[in-house]
Amino acid sequence: MYLKYCSLLLILNNFVNGFGFFNIRNTFNYLNLELSSQITSISEDIKTRWIEQKFDHFDTNEKRKWKMRYFEGLSLWKSGGPVYLFLGGESEASSSWLSTGVMYDLAKETNGAMYVSEHRFYGDSKPLNGTDANSFKYLSSRQALADNAHLLKTIKSLPNFNNSKVVVIGGSYSGNLAAWMRLMYPDLVDAAIASSGPVLAKTDFYEYLEKVNDNYEQYGGPGCLDNIKNIFSRYEKLLQSSAGIEQLKKEENICNECDMTVSENQQVFFSYKVGHFMEYSQYGTTNKIENHCKSLNLSSELRRSQNGSKSFFWSERAECNNYDFNAMIKEYNSEENDWILAWIYQTCTEFGYFQTTSSKSQPFTDNIRVDFYTKMCTALFGSEFDKKRVDAGVEKTNEMYGGLKPNVTNVVFSNGDIDPWSTLGVLEDLSYKAPAVVIPRASHCRDLFSNGKGDYEELKEARKHIKYLIKSWIGAEDYLSM
Structure with missing residues (x-):
């Protein structure tokens, strides 16, 4: 596989937590690996x-x-x-x-x-x-x-x-x-x-990132949540202009051919970035959340010291990061990712669990939406797997099993x-x-x-x-x- 697709594989790993999209590890795989270490x-x-x-x-x-x-x-x-x-x-x-x-x-x-x-x-x-x-x-x-x-x-x-x-x-x-x-x-x-x-099956699972917000507010230390908000607000602002996109591409080493004016590509980018915070909340500890915040503060200070010049993160790297939605869909359809497809199918037909940014009580801006996930469902399984199909499956699941009760x-x-x-x-x-x-x-x-x-x-x-x-x-x- 070409080097430019190396980060696409990272996104693939982020894309399913085994339990939904965009967490660093599949839940069952993660548990198996941790258990084996014991x-x-x-x-x-x-x-x-x-x-x-x-x-x-x-x-x-x-x-x-x-x-x-x-x-x-x-x-x-x-x-x-x-x-x-x-x-x-x-x-x-x-x-x-x-x-x-x-x-x-x-x-x-x-x-x-x-x-x-x-x-x-x-x-x-x-x-x-x-x-x-x-x-x-x-x-x-x-x-x-x-x-x-x-x-x-x-x-x-x-x-x-x-x-x-x-x-x-x-x-x-x-x-x-x-x-x-x-x-x-x-x-x-x-x-x-x-x-x-x-x-409880749920299509728009905005509560997930609300809990991530609460964790970083409670355990991240002074200024942590504001720092996260500033980082993601800056991403959002840069993506609103051609000059800003060029700046973001330099800082994040995004592949030249990746069109960051496309909404789906932007949502892949945001999902990847949010995925790190998801991992620390889902699998981490309060100490790891605190240390993550400290590293964010350090990163922000280093970035400011560069005065917008070439990113300190990627200056030594030859590969580039591809956040292309269509390339990701193509990668999903490869044989080695059949388990990922199986879980996405279950979320598209039974559970939803789409972790969105639709709530205002989270710091990541509103750039991961339900339509991003439903477009994935239709791209992978056909036009009939649309939001209406997802909502019907969620309703049927809750009726069958009783939801929260x-x-x-x-x-x-x-x-x-x-x-x-x-x-x-x-x-x-x-x-x-x-x-x-x-x-x-x-x-x-x-x-x-x-x-x-x-x-x-x-x-x-x-x-x-x-x-x-x-x-x-x-x-x-x-x-x-x-």
């Missing part, structure tokens, strides 16, 4: 399994089947112990969840069997290899829930597990799935942990209070048996990990409380004190 040893007892699934669980005329991958770990299991299933999300599944993390801790404390499923159309679990709308016809949360139900029924049919309680666990999108498994299959699932799950029991909804995704999650108890756990200073899905070095007491206590709830719901009386 593992000191991997059990030799972990097995890779495959199970036949229907293409369409709800169409009796559809006879085709495909094979779904899942992982099995029975090293901690003893007769009578529960079955734990970590639900796969929007990328390749990882067997790491069988060696550390909250599911491993629960299984160790209750003699449980552990499983990890892989979501259809991600990783090696693909009913079809195509990435057009016709192939993705069978990609939906409803079908994925039915896949996991079939897997659990198969496991429960084994003599060893006939009487075992079942607990499902998930984070981010798969946190939604965990709550919805208990909702849709209450006779099969006894309890669930729904970590950082944005259970799913009718469930024995589900714990956990969220970190600096996580921008928490703004679409359950933050108050739905009932005594559907409690919300909001963890101070915690980011996205932090409760899913095992206690580690540097974890503060509130996070450790939250994990302990979550495990206590699960044990009480499945009748593991002998283990409640652990």
